[in-house]
Amino acid sequence: MRCCIRGCVIELRDFAPSDVPSLISWIDGPEALVMWSGSSGFVWPLDESQIRRYADKVGPKLRVWTAVDKTDPDRPIAHASLMVDAPGWSARLGRVVVAPDARGRGIGETLVRAAQRVAFDEIGVHRLSLGVFAQNVTAVRLYERLGFVREGTLREVAAVGGTWWSSFEMAILDHEWRTRPGT
Numbered sequence: 001m002r003c004c005i006r007g008c009v010i011e012l013r014d015f016a017p018s019d020v021p022s023l024i025s026w027i028d029g030p031e032a033l034v035m036w037s038g039s040s041g042f043v044w045p046l047d048e049s050q051i052r053r054y055a056d057k058v059g060p061k062l063r064v065w066t067a068v069d070k071t072d073p074d075r076p077i078a079h080a081s082l083m084v085d086a087p088g089w090s091a092r093l094g095r096v097v098v099a100p101d102a103r104g105r106g107i108g109e110t111l112v113r114a115a116q117r118v119a120f121d122e123i124g125v126h127r128l129s130l131g132v133f134a135q136n137v138t139a140v141r142l143y144e145r146l147g148f149v150r151e152g153t154l155r156e157v158a159a160v161g162g163t164w165w166s167s168f169e170m171a172i173l174d175h176e177w178r179t180r181p182g183t
């Protein structure tokens with residue numbers, strides 16, 4: 001699948017074993033691990049066996065993607081996954097990360113737009129949700145820009161380095177997505 005927004009062209013493809021080292025290199029500490037994966041079971045230090053266990057679950061209920069730049073298709077630049085909770089009802093976007101040296105160029109936006117398209121057009125869910133830590137302002141702004149609505153706060157849901165982190169629950173519904181400009 002190819003997506004182009006503001007001149008940034010990326011292609012989403014299925015995650016491959018050869019993408020493991022790139023993904024590991026982007027998660028550069030215990031805080032980054034929690035920011036990326038929340039409480040989904042990954043532990044620091046992230047290693048190949050944890051990623052293989054996650055990628056092995058790919059099937060009708062889990063899509064795991066690598067994004068590449070069309071000008072350099074061998075170099076992964078982002079990662080995301082989509083968990084289908086109930087076909088026709090809801091899916092959850094997760095594990096969104098852009099390679100640190102590729103951030104601030106619209107790749108995150110392009111990636112999330114592509115995931116919205118798969119969720120609503122291909123899988124046909126009614127609702128796409130996600131969780132994001134409250135202090136992750138870049139990610140919160142990105143999701144708001146793409147129509148996700150803040151539905152609630154999970155207060156002090158994760159303890160990281162002696163500090164409690166709160167997270168926002170966000171979601172967008174299919175009719176909201178379809179009526180957005182540029183969808």
Ligand SMILES: CC(C)(COP(=O)(O)OP(=O)(O)OC[C@H]1O[C@@H](n2cnc3c(N)ncnc32)[C@H](O)[C@@H]1OP(=O)(O)O)[C@@H](O)C(=O)NCCC(=O)NCCS
Pocket residue numbers: 035036095096097098099102103104105106107108109110131132133136137138139141142
């Ligand atoms: C959150 C994350 C995915 C965003 O990815 P990204 O590729 O940097 O996202 P974008 O480039 O689309 O947007 C980021 C910023 O760059 C700006 N931007 C995008 N294209 C731009 C361009 N061509 N020129 C200048 N600025 C640009 C956006 O407006 C945005 O600005 P803002 O933070 O002031 O709102 C990335 O920071 C990341 O991987 N973080 C670590 C993991 C993480 O937190 N994941 C989210 C878990 S919920």
